[in-house]
Amino acid sequence: MKKILIALCLVLHFGPAAAAATATPPTTHADLRPAVLLTASQSRDSQDLSGQWTYSKDLYRTGLNDINGWVAKSRMQRYRDIDIAAQEAKGGVEFFEFDLDRSAQMNIPGAWNAATPTLRYYDGLVWFQRKFNARKEQGKRAFLRFEAVNYRAYVYLNGKEIGRHEGGFTPFVLEVTDALRAGDNRLTVGVDSTHDAQTIPTPITDWDLYGGITRPVRLITTPATFIDDATVSLGQDGRITGAVQLQGAQAAGQVVKVAIGDLATASATTDANGRAVFALAAPGKLQRWSPDSPKLYDVRFSTATDAIRDRIGFRTIAVKGNEILLNGKPIFLRGISLHEEEFGSNPARNMTEQASRALLNEIKHGLNGNYVRLSHYPHSETTLRLADEIGLLVWSEIPVYWTVDWENPAVLHKALVMQAETIYRDRNRAAVVMWSVGNETPVSPARTAFHSAMADNVRALDPTRLVSAALLVERHKVNGEEVTEIQDPLADKLDVLAVNTYAGWYGGDTLDALPNLKWKLPTDRPLILSEFGADALAGYRNDGMKKFTEEYQAEYYRQTLALAEKLPTLRGLSPWILKDFQSPRREHPVFQNGWNRKGLMSETGVRKQAFGVLADYYNRKAGTK
């Protein structure tokens, strides 16, 4: 009892400090690497499993919790490899309360919320099934690669569990060499969209927590020993360096070759762990990647038995004083924020190339932008590859948003894993220049320790890019004058300061007051306004500058841009947001009806007046820098 009391006192007295102390990475950075990556898997032999899948809702989770229970559980287990119609035809005592072979169909990838009105607000477990035919090739390995399942996935092949994954926006790979059958296969995936206080994000967000298999699934075959990962990038010292990781019994002592277009080649031999590193001086003819000239090279990595290809750009990114330097030259980031929702009145979060291109083209050509904040989670690989191709710099983030369970080491571990999965996925994308470690998280010791661990993790995994976070600003009186400041110890961990500000929309400021607000900011680092915005319902006009009119939003942009002009260290903008997006917290019955209306375009792509205001501003900026 005494011991319990002492322990309790320790918890009570040292709660926050002890919690803050636990917020160090519980693992080494190497432990965060997913077991299999299959980098550049788009270049591999594969079978696309997109298309019609069948599905069955499971609100009570009977298919998962059946294991030790007291009813005849097996009749609920959707993942069983069983031909139920054939069983029924035979008659007998066994019966089933599901049959995925005869269930309704849904197009995958895509969120279920958009698939049918009955699932619009469904939040829970849904079972999906896809049958496919496969060849089993002697000496080859087979993997299933899921680009994203929101939020938890339980994966079964032919009735056998082959793996699980948590986190709705990052890929995972499961080996199925043994579980795969020659001929017919039954793939079953339980998808649980439920979020709670220990998930990332929590259920408290300002976007729709779409559920489902939201990105493609592919069956990929490789040789027995294969190239699992390969990276190459241009360093500040003008050298091109890279690394290749093989997996398999013959991974050690292999010669690995790298060819960068017809510009350069290199080769190296793998060590005992199957890893080879290479370095070469950047050839004089190398054309550097930039938004103005998004040159990508065909890069081929090969061994005697395997080869992968990727299209990769070469550029440097750095901060010097309060400038951001792209390829050594100062750049102003003319950007906008973007959620992963295609245009249309019923978005399914299905980022086809066409859907993604339409959005990115609005930014690049409509706004004359060179930058996009991909908020608030890792966007699809399609979007990242298009940013490389079209020429848009990218801010990338994971959904450590508003609040998560800062004091919980298991949640920190989830964040570090998610971040690692994102970095391993995207580190060959020249477009990505900044990793953000959080969005608008209220300052506390435990929260700052959490973000600091994330920032250290990013630097350990990828020292070549910049680290930022979207911070909150405080307003308070200094010598009788109201001043806006960043009062956040996390700022010390960041290369680029970024702040979200909504003066003139939330709060009581009038629009004409905005340019005269006093801001006090560190002068030694670049600043980005990572968000500012105001709602407007497309087509609601000329109603005396009321909130929700297009005029109010346009004037809000004019005045906030006038304020921005007065911030001497400002090096970029990503206002909130390109298009209206669905958010269950936005329930104003006249103007919102489930949509956050801060888009410069409506959900169907109609440009509001403010679009032109920002485009004019960016045209002027592009002329000067």
Ligand code: GCB
């Ligand atoms: C924010 C959040 C963003 C919201 C936005 C808003 O600060 O970062 O996710 O959607 O404000 O509309 O209030």
